[in-house]
Amino acid sequence: MKTWAETPIEYLKGVGPERGKVLRSELGISTFGELLHHFPFRYIDRSQFHTVESLDPELGEVQLRGRISNVRESGVGKGLRLNADFTDETGTIELVWFKAIKWVKPTLSHPGEFIIFGKPTAYRDRLNMAHPELEKVVPGEVRKGGLLQPVYPTTEKARAMSLDGRGLGRLTLALCSELGGKFPESIDAPLRDSLGLMPLEAALREVHVPTGHDALRAARHRLKFDELFFLQLRLLQMKVLSRQRERGAVFAKVGDYFNGFYQNNLPFELTGAQKRVLKEIRADTATGQRMSRLVQGDVGSGKTVVALMSMLLALDNGYQAAMMAPTELLAEQHFRTISGMLKGMPVEVRLLTGSVTQAARRPILEGCADGTVQILIGTHALIEDAVQFHALGLVVVDEQHRFGVRQRAKVGASGGSATPFSPHTLLMSATPIPRTLALTVYGDLDVSSIDELPPGRKPIVTTHRFDAQRLAMFGFLKEQLKLGRQVYIVYPLIDESEKVDLKHLTDGYEAIQRDFPEFKVGIVHGRMKGEDKDFEMMRFKDGKSHILVATTVIEVGVDVPNASVMVIENADRFGLAQLHQLRGRVGRGADQSYCILMTTYQLSRDARIRLETMVRTNNGFEIAEVDLKLRGPGDIQGTQQSGMPQFRISDITKDGPILQQAREVALRITETDPDLRHPAHATMAATLDRLIAQHADWARVG
16 A cells, blocks of 8 residues: 555646656656655845845845836837836846846735845846845735745756746645654654654654754755665665675685795785785685675785785685686786796696687686686676686776676686686776765675785876977876886877867877877777787887877776886876776886876866876875766766665765765674564565665665
8 A cells, every 4th residue: 555655746736737747757756755855955034135235246136125116118029128126225237137127017016025036147248137026015914934944956957847846845834734643653652762863754744844944954854864874774685685686705814825926925014904904805715704805905015916915815725716807907917927026836827818819718618617727817708608617716806996896706606617706806906985884885795905005115296287388298208208208198098079179189298299209109099909009008018119199998907017107198187096997007116106186277276286286196096086076976986876765855075974884884883684574674674675666776776
């Protein structure tokens, strides 16, 4: 049986079939409950009064109190207009109406005071106000309506059906008048009261019909808490239940592979962060439950060593390990790096990518199936049906945001013929995301951060230069090239765009060849064939070309330790995460590295913040925080595929403390009652079931 909140929106007085259709298609409002959850995005404070003297077009909508006089009509037909003078103790402003004149004119003829509300605009060096709202002041009478007026998001199509902000406000007001125990509480009363939260129905009424600033603040806090709490509850529930269901191989011992590598082959001392993360991985893999851990850290923070030592832990316990990378180039690089690190150790490491021939593939597949291949490194080729393992204990997924959820699930689906367990999964990301976003996007995973660079790594010196300083920049490049270094020059476009005047790649490539005749220049972009791109990248890696002109295809590419300068043209056109990722292509060797951000003088406020952030810090976590504030959670790399529900009222760039509280409460509950079977959790269990039934993305979370 449907609840009141599930009543179709057409049944609300003032809606009907036609408007109902528009509410559904344009605003996603199908029921009474969904209308109540279509929240205002701001409020107009009608308790504040301005004076005529203080008006400015920059103010936006304002409210004034005064008298109306000199009402006059001019023009004929469609050109008819109504004008009047509005006067307070500081001056006079002209009011004007082009529509609804026959309804407005009688109102203006009443003597006495009016309250007007509208936006002042400049016209012929004078201020006027078009179509202001009018309210007659009745001495001794309390004003109708709240002093905080909600403004609702809407669309052009909805506006055409009189479902503008005001129209939606009228419908919501009508619905709020029907409340009275009809909207179910979502959190069990003892918990709600212990957290000092406003009852849900009261919060919904207050957010649409505010009685004051404090009450509105409490209502918004309650609604934000609900939104974040139930997401965390779902994520943690999935995490606990999957752990209970999914057993993992027990890595009980640390043996010769791990210890031999640590004592004899490790090229440098591990950082404190690397040791901490390895300890977390060892603890996870010793429990008998399947590990799902994300390790995030900047380029160069030493994630590959952590991954390798985790794989050696699997080998010590009689299991195989696999590592999946998003591109052949990256898979080959991992293969070379890991094979080099394991030099002299009895470990069978093989590479499997799409370009491995059938003849070469056969012994690799046989070795995987019989267990003689101990570490397999590759691309999507690893999840083909032909690849069968003997006993796969650990899967490492590099640059995990570049794989779909299903691909990640498939690679971790089966441990092979000799083990009943699914392999442990270790996801790696060089694109750090802020803690608040990690809790939301990866709430069902354990998250580790490698937040310090290995000793001896020099921070990349980043500078911002304008086009007028190009000759000086070229001089600096020549100095570096003569020292034997290599240079990347990155452009945002391949071809000239008619819409934006950018220095495009082909033009830039020709100019660089002209200006640097004594050096070999390579070019790489997204429209080249894969083998041509790889050929150019390998030429650059091998030192056969000195300058590589490229688009962002090099964002995830091979290590070139000798490349110590990165020039990013039109740097204001790139997002912060992308700028940081590109900068990470240099700074891989012992030499001091540089990143030069080139722009014109015309920069937006956000572009300036991005560039200043890049110059100020090399810390990817700090950069991610700024990026989140500038772009919002929806645009941060990789979050789109996470199954993260769209927030209606929360903003995780600002609501971190509420998210933290919601997470802690959800954690306490799921640790003791993950199925929410306890009578004290009955209300929350019903709410979660309802959310999963109503919203596809809620069913997908986790």
